[in-house]
Amino acid sequence: MTAALRIMRxxxxxxxxxxxxxxxxxxxxASLYVYVQNMAELHAALLDELLADIALPHTGPVxxxxxxxxxxxxxxxxxxxxxxxxxxxxxxxRPSGPNYLRLIDTLLGLLNAGGVPQRQAAWGVNLLLxxxxxxxxxxxxxxxxxxxxxxxxxxxxxxxxxxxxxxPNIDRxxxxxxxxxxxxxxxxxxxxxxxxxxxxxxx
Amino acid sequence: MTAALRIMRxxxxxxxxxxxxxxxxxxxxASLYVYVQNMAELHAALLDELLADIALPHTGPVxxxxxxxxxxxxxxxxxxxxxxxxxxxxxxxRPSGPNYLRLIDTLLGLLNAGGVPQRQAAWGVNLLLxxxxxxxxxxxxxxxxxxxxxxxxxxxxxxxxxxxxxxPNIDRxxxxxxxxxxxxxxxxxxxxxxxxxxxxxxx
DNA sequence: ACCTGAACACCGTTCAAGT
DNA sequence: ACCTGAACACCGTTCAAGT
Numbered sequence: 001m002t003a004a005l006r007i008m009r010x011x012x013x014x015x016x017x018x019x020x021x022x023x024x025x026x027x028x029x030a031s032l033y034v035y036v037q038n039m040a041e042l043h044a045a046l047l048d049e050l051l052a053d054i055a056l057p058h059t060g061p062v063x064x065x066x067x068x069x070x071x072x073x074x075x076x077x078x079x080x081x082x083x084x085x086x087x088x089x090x091x092x093x094r095p096s097g098p099n100y101l102r103l104i105d106t107l108l109g110l111l112n113a114g115g116v117p118q119r120q121a122a123w124g125v126n127l128l129l130x131x132x133x134x135x136x137x138x139x140x141x142x143x144x145x146x147x148x149x150x151x152x153x154x155x156x157x158x159x160x161x162x163x164x165x166x167x168p169n170i171d172r173x174x175x176x177x178x179x180x181x182x183x184x185x186x187x188x189x190x191x192x193x194x195x196x197x198x199x200x201x202x203x
Numbered sequence: 204m205t206a207a208l209r210i211m212r213x214x215x216x217x218x219x220x221x222x223x224x225x226x227x228x229x230x231x232x233a234s235l236y237v238y239v240q241n242m243a244e245l246h247a248a249l250l251d252e253l254l255a256d257i258a259l260p261h262t263g264p265v266x267x268x269x270x271x272x273x274x275x276x277x278x279x280x281x282x283x284x285x286x287x288x289x290x291x292x293x294x295x296x297r298p299s300g301p302n303y304l305r306l307i308d309t310l311l312g313l314l315n316a317g318g319v320p321q322r323q324a325a326w327g328v329n330l331l332l333x334x335x336x337x338x339x340x341x342x343x344x345x346x347x348x349x350x351x352x353x354x355x356x357x358x359x360x361x362x363x364x365x366x367x368x369x370x371p372n373i374d375r376x377x378x379x380x381x382x383x384x385x386x387x388x389x390x391x392x393x394x395x396x397x398x399x400x401x402x403x404x405x406x
Numbered sequence: 407a408c409c410t411g412a413a414c415a416c417c418g419t420t421c422a423a424g425t
Numbered sequence: 426a427c428c429t430g431a432a433c434a435c436c437g438t439t440c441a442a443g444t
Contacts, residue, residue, distance in 0.1 A: 018418060028429050030420075039418070088295065091340050092287075096361045101370055108372035122379035127392055134337035138294050158299045167304055169311035176325035184406065189330055192399030199402075200395045203387065221437060231410050233439075242437070 004042065005049055013043075013085040043089040048097025050079055050086075056106045065113035070190050072106060073128055077186060080136030087136035104129075116198055124197035131193060139182065207245065208252055216246075216288040246292040251300025253282055253289075259309045268316035273393050275309060276331055280389060283339030290339035307332075319401055327400035334396060342385060 003024050007016045018039065022029040036042045054075045057068055080087040104125055111121035159178070164171035180188075206227050210219045221242065225232040239245045257278045260271055283290040307328055314324035367374035383391075 017416085019416085022429095028431085029418075030429050030431090033419075034428070084295075088291065091294070091337060092291065101361065101365055101373065105365075105370040105372045108376050112372060112375070118376055119379045119382060122376045122382070123388060123391060124395075126388075127395065130337050130341060131334070134294060134333050134340075137337075138333060158304065162304060162308075167308040169308045169315060170304065172315070173311050173321055173325045176322045179322060179325070180405070185326060185329075188326060188403065188405045192327075192330065192403045193395065194399075195403050196395030196397075196399030200391065200398050202383070202391045220435085222435085231412085232437075233410050233412090236438075237409070 001045060001049065004046060008046060008083065008086070013046075013083060013089070016042075018042075040089070040093060043086060044093055044095050044097060046086060047090055047093070047095050048099045050083070051076075051097070051099035051103060054079060054103070056102060062113045065110045066194060068110045069107065069114075069128070069194055070187070072103070072110075073132055073190050074186065076103065076129070077132040077135055080133060081139070084136055084139075087133050091130075091133050091137055111197070114198060117201065119202045120197055120200070123202060124193075127197065128190075128193055131189060135186065135189070204248060204252065207249060211249060211286065211289070216249075216286060216292070219245075221245075243292070243296060246289060247296050247298050247300060249289060250293055250296070250298050251302045253286070254279075254300070254302035254306060257282060257306070259305060265316045268313045269397060271313045272310065272317075272331070272397055273390070275306070275313075276335055276393050277389065279306065279332070280335040280338055283336060284342070287339055287342075290336050294333075294336050294340055314400070317401060320404065322405045323400055323403070326405060327396075330400065331393075331396055334392060338389065338392070 004016060004021055007020065007024065018029045018032055021042075022032055025031075032042075036045065054072070056072065060068060080090070107125045107128060108121055111124055112118075116124065159170060159174065162170045162174075170177070207219060207224055210224065210227065221232045221235055224245075225235055228234075235245075239248065257275070259275065263271060283293070310328045310331060311324055314327055315321075319327065365373045365377075373380070
């Protein structure tokens with residue numbers, strides 16, 4: 001499993017194929033299926049391995065629950081940002097490793113500390129983690145491939161050129177659509193989510 | 204392009220390969236590269252085609268801006284729910300077709316009608332669309348493959364079994380983690396996002 | 407100039423056969 | 426019982442060669 005982590009870190013998840021990993025371990029690809037059922041299970045194992053490294057301040061002053069949430073969610077998002085294609089995989093994975101359960105448990109605990117009703121807390125954790133994963137999967141494309149950068153530029157150009165007759169609201173919002181830095185937008189989004197989770201009652 | 208849509212609708216995006224589409228059009232795969240640059244561009248074109256069908260109530264009473272947002276976002280999410288693997292593709296695509304721009308413009312208009320400051324509106328549209336796309340990509344896996352259902356069950360089992368010592372908060376929230384129906388959770392999430400976007404000022 | 411057959415360089419997964 | 430070579434059934438993309 002360390003070999004898999006190394007390949008991912010050094011060459012990216014794209015290059016971590018069953019055949020490549022098998023070659024690294026001096027065997028045939030069929031042998032890997034003794035340890036994992038399929039590619040998805042390998043990705044799940046990698047995620048849990050990575051999650052072992054994020055700091056979970058399970059204890060701490062109850063009053064700082066909001067900062068705790070933001071810190072953990074930022075760490076989670078930044079972690080996946082470094083492995084965008086893993087994030088893409090995680091989105092369809094429903095991870096279930098011990099470190100992922102620990103992460104869920106900690107987030108739930110912080111929302112509980114904030115006095116958020118149980119249902120909102122449970123649904124909110126889902127929303128928060130989905131946002132982190134999706135943000136990494138989406139934004140993280142930058143730099144991973146040349147085409148992705150090209151597409152980003154193509155969209156910016158289109159938005160620049162979007163005629164004020166056809167798209168009057170885009171025209172008005174033009175300057176804000178790509179404004180702000182990644183961290184600024186992430187911290188705003190986390191604020192939106194947490195505020196909404198705390199104040200919006202379910203059903 | 205109609206052939207591509209038909210294959211996707213009848214057999215799923217997974218089966219819509221360059222080779223399969225070329226065969227359908229009685230030619231070799233190389234010929235497709237005259238019309239699209241790559242697979243991503245084909246997916247982008249498909250998304251824009253689908254978006255042509257969603258109703259955009261651009262006009263209407265200004266006071267109903269919130270309902271308008273919820274209606275459009277629900278339609279967008281439901282649309283992608285039927286094509287989960289397209290949703291996965293869209294997440295990394297930064298779509299730029301005319302119908303996608305129209306969707307952005309309409310959402311911006313509704314947030315403007317709600318008196319949301321320009322920056323919050325612009326960033327908020329991003330957040331809303333990302334949520335819709337990610338939800339479809341994530342939940343939509345159900346039924347598309349047998350393994351995905353199995354993984355869902357595996358997670359439910361793990362959460363059921365999660366010991367109260369190791370994961371006390373999961374233990375307490377157990378009954379709520381999988382509670383509610385898809386539509387209930389979607390409408391709650393949209394409420395969270397809209398409330399948060401309206402009330403959380405950027406920077 | 408426009409189109410495409412055939413090849414390049416790969417995939418994940420299965421299974422019969424070996425140890 | 427455990428492991429794996431070789432095969433199955435595919436991919437997206439490129440490019441030299443034809444029309």
